[in-house]
Amino acid sequence: xxxxxxxxxxxxxxxxxxxxxxxxxxxxxxxxxxxxxxxxxxxxxxxxxxxxxxxxxxxxxxxxxxxxxxxxxxxxxxxxxxxxxxxxxxxxxxxxxxxxxxxxxxxxxxxxxxxxxxxxxxxxxxxxxxxxxxxxxxxxxxxxxxxxxxxxxxxxxxxxxxxxxxxxxxxxxxxxxxxxxxxxxxxxxxxxxxxxxxxxxxxxxxxxxxxxxxxxxxxxxxxxxxxxxxxxxxxxxxxxxxxxxxxxxxxxxxxxxxxxxxxxxxxxxxxxxxxxxxxxxxxxxxxxxxxxxxxxxxxxxxxxxxxxxxxxxxxxxxxxxxxxxxxxxxxxxxxxxxxxx
Amino acid sequence: xxxxxxxxxxxxxxxxxxxxxxxxxxxxxxxxxxxxxxxxxxxxxxxxxxxxxxxxxxxxxxxxxxxxxxxxxxxxxxxxxxxxxxxxxxxxxxxxxxxxxxxxxxxxxxxxxxxxxxxxxxxxxxxxxxxxxxxxxxxxxxxxxxxxxxxxxxxxxxxxxxxxxxxxxxxxxxxxxxxxxxxxxxxxxxxxxxxxxxxxxxxxxxxxxxxxxxxxxxxxxxxxxxxxxxxxxxxxxxxxxxxxxxxxxxxxxxxxxxxxxxxxxxxxxxxxxxxxxxxxxxxxxxxxxxxxxxxxxxxxxxxxxxxxxxxxxxxxxxxxxxxxxxxxxxxxxxxxxxxxx
Numbered sequence: 291x292x293x294x295x296x297x298x299x300x301x302x303x304x305x306x307x308x309x310x311x312x313x314x315x316x317x318x319x320x321x322x323x324x325x326x327x328x329x330x331x332x333x334x335x336x337x338x339x340x341x342x343x344x345x346x347x348x349x350x351x352x353x354x355x356x357x358x359x360x361x362x363x364x365x366x367x368x369x370x371x372x373x374x375x376x377x378x379x380x381x382x383x384x385x386x387x388x389x390x391x392x393x394x395x396x397x398x399x400x401x402x403x404x405x406x407x408x409x410x411x412x413x414x415x416x417x418x419x420x421x422x423x424x425x426x427x428x429x430x431x432x433x434x435x436x437x438x439x440x441x442x443x444x445x446x447x448x449x450x451x452x453x454x455x456x457x458x459x460x461x462x463x464x465x466x467x468x469x470x471x472x473x474x475x476x477x478x479x480x481x482x483x484x485x486x487x488x489x490x491x492x493x494x495x496x497x498x499x500x501x502x503x504x505x506x507x508x509x510x511x512x513x514x515x516x517x518x519x520x521x522x523x524x525x526x527x528x529x530x531x532x533x534x535x536x537x538x539x540x541x542x543x544x545x546x547x548x549x550x551x552x553x554x555x556x557x558x559x560x561x562x563x564x565x566x567x568x569x570x571x572x573x574x575x576x577x578x579x580x581x582x583x584x585x586x587x588x589x590x591x592x593x594x595x596x597x598x599x600x601x602x603x604x605x606x607x608x609x610x611x612x613x614x615x616x617x618x619x620x621x622x623x624x625x626x627x628x629x630x631x
Numbered sequence: 632x633x634x635x636x637x638x639x640x641x642x643x644x645x646x647x648x649x650x651x652x653x654x655x656x657x658x659x660x661x662x663x664x665x666x667x668x669x670x671x672x673x674x675x676x677x678x679x680x681x682x683x684x685x686x687x688x689x690x691x692x693x694x695x696x697x698x699x700x701x702x703x704x705x706x707x708x709x710x711x712x713x714x715x716x717x718x719x720x721x722x723x724x725x726x727x728x729x730x731x732x733x734x735x736x737x738x739x740x741x742x743x744x745x746x747x748x749x750x751x752x753x754x755x756x757x758x759x760x761x762x763x764x765x766x767x768x769x770x771x772x773x774x775x776x777x778x779x780x781x782x783x784x785x786x787x788x789x790x791x792x793x794x795x796x797x798x799x800x801x802x803x804x805x806x807x808x809x810x811x812x813x814x815x816x817x818x819x820x821x822x823x824x825x826x827x828x829x830x831x832x833x834x835x836x837x838x839x840x841x842x843x844x845x846x847x848x849x850x851x852x853x854x855x856x857x858x859x860x861x862x863x864x865x866x867x868x869x870x871x872x873x874x875x876x877x878x879x880x881x882x883x884x885x886x887x888x889x890x891x892x893x894x895x896x897x898x899x900x901x902x903x904x905x906x907x908x909x910x911x912x913x914x915x916x917x918x919x920x921x922x923x924x925x926x927x928x929x930x931x932x933x934x935x936x937x938x939x940x941x942x943x944x945x946x947x948x949x950x951x952x953x954x955x956x957x958x959x960x961x962x963x964x965x966x967x968x969x970x971x972x
Contacts, residue, residue, distance in 0.1 A: 448942055452793035452884035454835045454873065473817050476810060487918030492878050494795045496936070496950075497917045504895070504915040504938040513941055526942025530884040530950065532795065534875050537833050543793035543871040545886075554845070574845040576838045577828030595837070597845040600854055601789055601867025609837075609871065 301327040302631065305364045305388065307379065308371025309333030309353055310342055312462045313393055316620035317368050322347045324624060327631070334360050335371070361386035366627045369393055370619065384421030389630060391423050391623045395507075398424040398515060405518045407431050408625045409566040410438045414521075415626060423626055428618025429453050429508065429531065429540055430515040435591040435617070436610045437546065439564040440557055441520055444548035444604075448526040451512060454534045454541040456582060459614050460485065460497070465537055472535070490535055497533050506531055539582025540614040544607065551604025554596050561593050566617070570594030580611035588613055589621055642668040643972065646705045646729065648720065649712025650674030650694055651683055653803045654734055657961035658709050663688045665965060668972070675701050676712070702727035707968045710734060711960065725762030730971060732764050732964045736848075739765040739856060746859045748772050749966045750907040751779045755862075756967060764967055769959025770794050770849065770872065770881055771856040776932040776958070777951045778887065780905040781898055782861060785889035785945075789867040792853060795875045795882040797923060800955045801826065801838070806878055813876070831876055838874050847872055880923025881955040885948065892945025895937045902934050907958070911935030921952035929954055930962055 304321060308314040314333070321328060333344050333353045340355035354360065356379060361367060367383040369376045369392040376396035383390050397403040397420075404414035405424045415423050426434070437446060457464045464485045471481035471491035481489050486497055498506035509529040517523045534541075546552070561569045568590040570580050580592035591612045599605035612618055645662060649655040655674070662669060674685050674694045681696035695701065697720060702708060708724040710717045710733040717737035724731050738744040738761075745755035746765045756764050767775070778787060798805045805826045812822035812832035822830050827838055839847035850870040858864045875882075887893070902910045909931040911921050921933035932953040940946035953959055 450791040450869075450886045452871075454795070454875065469817060472813055476814055476817070488922070489924050492876060493922055493924040494875055494877060494882050495918055495922050496915075496920060499917065500915045503941070504936065505941070506915060506917075528791075528886050528940050528942045528946070528948060530793075530886075530936070530948060532882075532884065532950075534795065534835055535833060535877070536835060541835050541873075543873065543884075545791045545869050545871075574837075574841045574847060576840065576847075577836055579837060581829070581834055581836050583830050583834040595845065595871070599869050600844070600846070601869045605869070607869060607871060609873075 300631070301329040302365040303330045303332065303363050304328050305332040305334055305361060305367040305383070307334045307356055307367060307369040307375065309344060310335045310339040311370055312458055313370040313615055313619040315344070316615040317370060317623060318344060318346055320616065320620045320624045324628070326624060326628065332360070332364060358382055361388050364388040366391065368623050368627070380422050381420065389423065389627070390421055391425055391626050393425040393619055393623055395427065395511065397422050398426065399518065405515060406626050407434055407519055407622060408629055409564070410434050410519055411521065412629055415630065425619065425623045425626070426515045426519060427508070427511040428459055428614040429455060429542065430512050430519070431618050431622055432540060432591045432610055432612035433512070433542055433544065434516055434519050435566050436544070436561070436593045436608065438520065439560040440546065440548070440552060443560060444550040444552045446525050446546055447549050448528070448547040449516070450528040450545040452530045452543045453532055454536070455531060456536040456538045456540055456614055457490065457533065458538040459540065468535055468537065490533065492535060494532050494534050496531060498531060505529070536582045537586070538613060538615060539586040539611060540618060541580070541582055541609065541611045543609055545599065545605065547602055547605040552606055554598045554606050557606050558596050561596065566591055568592050579609055582611060585611045586613050589616055591617055641972070642670040643706040644671045644673065644704055645669050646673040646675055646702060646708040646724070648675045648697055648708060648710040648716065650685060651676045651680040652711060653799055654711040654956055654960045656685070657956040658711060658964060659685060659687055661957065661961045661965045665969070667965060667969065673701070673705060699723055702729050705729040707732065709964050709968070721763050722761065730764065731762055732766055732967050734766040734960055734964055736768065736852065738763050739767065740859065746856060747967050748775055748860055748963060749970055750905070751775050751860055752862065753970055756971065766960065766964045766967070767856045767860060768849070768852040769800055769955040770796060770883065771853050771860070772959050772963055773881060773932045773951055773953035774853070774883055774885065775857055775860050776907050777885070777902070777934045777949065779861065780901040781887065781889070781893060784901060785891040785893045787866050787887055788890050789869070789888040790857070791869040791886040793871045793884045794873055795877070796872060797877040797879045797881055797955055798831065798874065799879040800881065800959070809876055809878065831874065833876060835873050835875050837872060839872060846870070877923045878927070879954060879956060880927040880952060881959060882921070882923055883951045885951060886940065886946065888943055888946040893947050895939045895947050898937050898947050902937065907932055909933050920950055923952055926952045927954050930957055932958055
């Protein structure tokens with residue numbers, strides 16, 4: 291699948307920080323697949339991973355070690371190497387003149403850093419006093435893409451969301467852990483977890499760091515980031531984040547109540563026209579709705595099972611699935627860069 | 632683990648209809664493990680399964696073919712052979728003098744049939760004009776056991792529940808399908824679903840029959856059965872049922888709003904004292920909360936992650952896990968019988 295170059299003329303130097311990680315690799319793939327106008331790509335990583343060779347289209351590029359001098363001449367610096375790396379190096383990259391798009395949690399709630407999902411609030415990206423734009427958390431991105439068109443019409447009052455999150459959200463090693471554990475169980479052995487804090491194969495668990503009030507950090511992200519992206523601190527969010535033994539692709543069961551009553555029929559109309567959304571628009575039937583194995587490897591946010599609530603008039607329920615490495619991370623970051631050029 | 636006989640003196644003839652199925656086998660195991668006072672156990676099944684030999688404690692018993700004459704002298708008839716078998720044979724068993732405890736959906740919503748969870752509404756079992764008592768759906772049982780103690784104090788207004796349901800709820804063959812599919816994926820092959828309507832391994836899906844208004848039948852059960860068991864038709868339930876690639880043990884993410892405000896602290900106190908509940912009472916930490924692999928093979932309903940809601944004052948969230956074949960089916964049926972003697 292090849293696209294014509296979208297931006298004839300100018301091309302850019304793009305650094306990818308954390309290029310050997312799950313999201314970093316997806317960023318490289320996405321830049322190539324979408325034919326981002328690149329004059330030079332600069333994969334960066336820690337000393338441990340420097341020297342590795344990564345494919346980029348037809349060429350192979352050696353990963354350089356991240357350092358204070360890495361960003362000379364760089365136009366866009368896409369960060370995905372964890373919060374502490376971003377805290378240290380994002381300001382250095384910005385100072386060197388790069389537009390930083392950071393996939394970590396380091397800058398997301400900084401009032402001077404816009405938190406951007408292109409389909410939802412691209413305008414916010416234009417005001418970036420620190421030269422840094424933050425990419426939201428994967429579970430938040432797919433939710434706000436699905437909810438913004440409805441919020442614009444009926445203003446959201448309350449969201450109850452329970453997630454079914456894939457292991458790839460925790461990185462390569464977590465996926466490998468799940469696969470090794472699954473093989474052990476199938477072979478009648480005890481699984482020996484290497485990344486997860488217990489058995490992940492054929493199990494569900496919440497494995498994120500603890501946040502305040504007995505919520506996980508991931509749950510607080512879904513509350514705070516949703517409000518910041520939507521620009522409405524009055525939105526109530528009741529989140530429960532759960533990891534399921536899926537390789538890639540997050541799913542979310544979402545109940546939404548509005549200030550102005552919504553109907554499933556109207557919501558479907560809005561979602562059919564919404565950017566970045568594929569509405570799975572059919573009556574309930576077993577197995578005929580968005581699923582992680584179908585979404586994985588694709589770009590859209592799939593919304594299905596849109597139905598009027600049985601308890602609260604004017605509320606609806608929906609099931610939202612997306613590739614957490616793509617729209618949930620790498621694709622969203624690259625889309626931000628695309629719209630800035 | 633042996634228990635002393637609980638009921639010295641009288642003992643009973645117990646028929647198990649659908650004895651070779653996943654729940655039927657669990658019923659036989661449960662009767663034996665709990666030392667139900669049995670003089671004779673009568674495993675019954677369709678012609679296809681008749682003649683099979685089942686273990687019951689130290690003895691082996693041949694499965695007989697279910698027929699109109701099967702219930703002579705039977706005191707308790709535990710049914711778990713699907714709704715159509717129950718519709719035909721439960722009245723015959725009742726007419727022959729047996730107390731029928733039916734695990735199918737056939738009689739659950741019949742106004743003349745009590746729908747019973749012993750910890751919640753055992754009193755209802757005493758009025759059974761048809762001689763039939765219905766055992767609720769697995770996903771409903773564990774939810775009402777966890778919610779009844781709170782409902783008694785603050786009266787539930789609205790429940791939003793998203794389920795993480797194990798494949799064993801669909802029977803033996805579904806578990807085998809998941810295992811075979813998982814092995815195929817691990818071997819780099821395409822899974823070939825035999826029971827599920829698509830890939831179940833490393834995926835999540837809703838695979839129940841369609842009900843009204845784009846909800847699954849399973850979802851409507853959670854609404855209607857909850858109201859009937861709680862004896863309160865004003866309770867609003869917003870259900871989303873999802874199958875996950877777990878062998879055994881259902882999990883549920885539950886948001887609850889009350890007429891009189893509740894707090895997590897108070898809810899924990901009530902749940903600590905509640906019959907049939909094990910409260911997992913610790914602050915959030917990754918991997919330290921109820922999980923299917925821990926609940927599987929045990930009797931209690933595990934309630935954890937009890938926390939004050941972040942959006943609605945006086946509402947709480949919780950994560951509820953139980954063995955869907957035990958408390959969700961076989962154990963609940965046997966407990967009903969135990970309390971009747």
